[in-house]
Amino acid sequence: MCAMTAIAPTAPETPARRLPGDLAIWFFILAEMLAFAVFFSAYAFARATHVAEFNLYQQTLDRNLGALNTVLLITGSWFVVLAVQAAHRDDRPAIPRNILLGFLCGAGFLAVKVVEYAAKFGAGISMSTNTFYMFYISLTFFHFMHVILGMVILAILWVQARKGVYGSHDAHGLESGAAYWHMVDLLWIVLFPLVYVMR
Amino acid sequence: MNALKNPAHRAWLVLLVATAITWYLGEVGAAGTLSIVAMLLIAFVKGRLVILDFMELRNAPALWRALLEGWLILVSSLILLAYWISLK
Numbered sequence: 001m002c003a004m005t006a007i008a009p010t011a012p013e014t015p016a017r018r019l020p021g022d023l024a025i026w027f028f029i030l031a032e033m034l035a036f037a038v039f040f041s042a043y044a045f046a047r048a049t050h051v052a053e054f055n056l057y058q059q060t061l062d063r064n065l066g067a068l069n070t071v072l073l074i075t076g077s078w079f080v081v082l083a084v085q086a087a088h089r090d091d092r093p094a095i096p097r098n099i100l101l102g103f104l105c106g107a108g109f110l111a112v113k114v115v116e117y118a119a120k121f122g123a124g125i126s127m128s129t130n131t132f133y134m135f136y137i138s139l140t141f142f143h144f145m146h147v148i149l150g151m152v153i154l155a156i157l158w159v160q161a162r163k164g165v166y167g168s169h170d171a172h173g174l175e176s177g178a179a180y181w182h183m184v185d186l187l188w189i190v191l192f193p194l195v196y197v198m199r
Numbered sequence: 200m201n202a203l204k205n206p207a208h209r210a211w212l213v214l215l216v217a218t219a220i221t222w223y224l225g226e227v228g229a230a231g232t233l234s235i236v237a238m239l240l241i242a243f244v245k246g247r248l249v250i251l252d253f254m255e256l257r258n259a260p261a262l263w264r265a266l267l268e269g270w271l272i273l274v275s276s277l278i279l280l281a282y283w284i285s286l287k
Contacts, residue, residue: 019259026263033267037274044281051285055230067222071215077253078211084255085207175255182253189245190274193238197225198282 020084021176029183032146036187039142040194043135050131055199057132065116066196069109070188073147076105077185080154080178083161087171095174096161099154102181106151113144136195143187150184153177210252217245235282239275246271 019026047054079102086094120137127134157177160166166174202208221241224234247268251257256264 017258017260019263020255030266030270033270037270037277040274041277041281044278045284048281048285063222063225067218067225070218070221074211074214074218077249078207081207081253081255085205179254182249185253186246186249189249190242190271190278193221193242194278197221197229198235198238198278199230 021172021179025176025179029179032183033187036142036190039139040190043139043194046131046135053130054132057130057136058196058199061136061196062116062119063196065112066192069112070192072105072109072112073185073188076102076109077182079105080181083157084171084174084178087161087166087174088168090167092164092167095166096158099158099161103151103154103158106147106154106181109147110144110151113140113147139191139195143184143191146184146187150181153180206252206257210248213248214245217241232283232286235279239279243271243275 079098083095083098083102086092086098120133125133125137127137154177157166157174160173203212221238224238229237250264250267250271254267256267
C-alpha cells in the first residue's frame, strides 16, 4: 500500500490518444481537403500540357503578396492554437483575445487578396483569358471563400469564448472551429508554392 | 528560450523560416527538378507541422493522423508526377 501511494504520483502520465474537437468536423475537413486535392492535381496536370503558358503567366503573379498572405495565415493559425491552449489551462481572458487576433490575420489575408485581384482584374484579366488564369482565379477564389467561412467560425467562437463557454472542462467547440481554421492554413501552404512559385 | 518549449511557438518559427525560403527560391527564379523537389519538401514539412502541432494530431488516434499526413503525401506525389511529366 505504501509502495503504491509512493509510485502513483510519479508514474509517467500517458494521456490517452484523443482527437481534438468533434468527429464530424474531421469528416468535413477531410472532404474539403479531398476537393482541394482534385483541384491541385488538375492544376498540375493541366500545366503539364501548357508548360510554356503557365511559366509565362505565373511570372505576372505577385509573389511578395502571396508570401505575405502565407505569413498572415500561419500567424492566424498560431494565435488560434494559443486560444485553445489558453482554454485548456483556464486562462479565460486569453481565449477571446487570441481568437480575435487570429480573425484579424484572416481579415489581413482577405485585404491583401483584394489588392491582388484588383490589380489583375484592373489589367483586364478574367477566367476566360487563358488556362493559367482560369486556374489561378478559380483556385485562389475557392480558397478565399474558405478563409471567409473560417472567419465566420472564428467570429462565433469569439462570441462563445466571451460568454465563458470554453475552459478545461469543455473546449470541444473551440477545438473543432480551430481545426477548420488550420485546414485553411494547410491548403494555402500547398497552394502558394504550387501556383506562385513552382516552375 | 523557455517559450520554445511550446510546440506551437516552435512550429510558428519554422513555418516563417520555411515561407521565407520558398519566397527566396521564387525571387532567384529557381526552376527545374531540383527546385520543384525542394519546394515540395518544404511544403511537406510545413504541412506536417500544421497537422501535428496546430491541429494537434500528434497524439490523436493513428487513423486520423495517417489520413491527414496521407493527404499531404498524396498531393505532393501527384504534383511531383505532373511536373515530372512536364519535363519529358
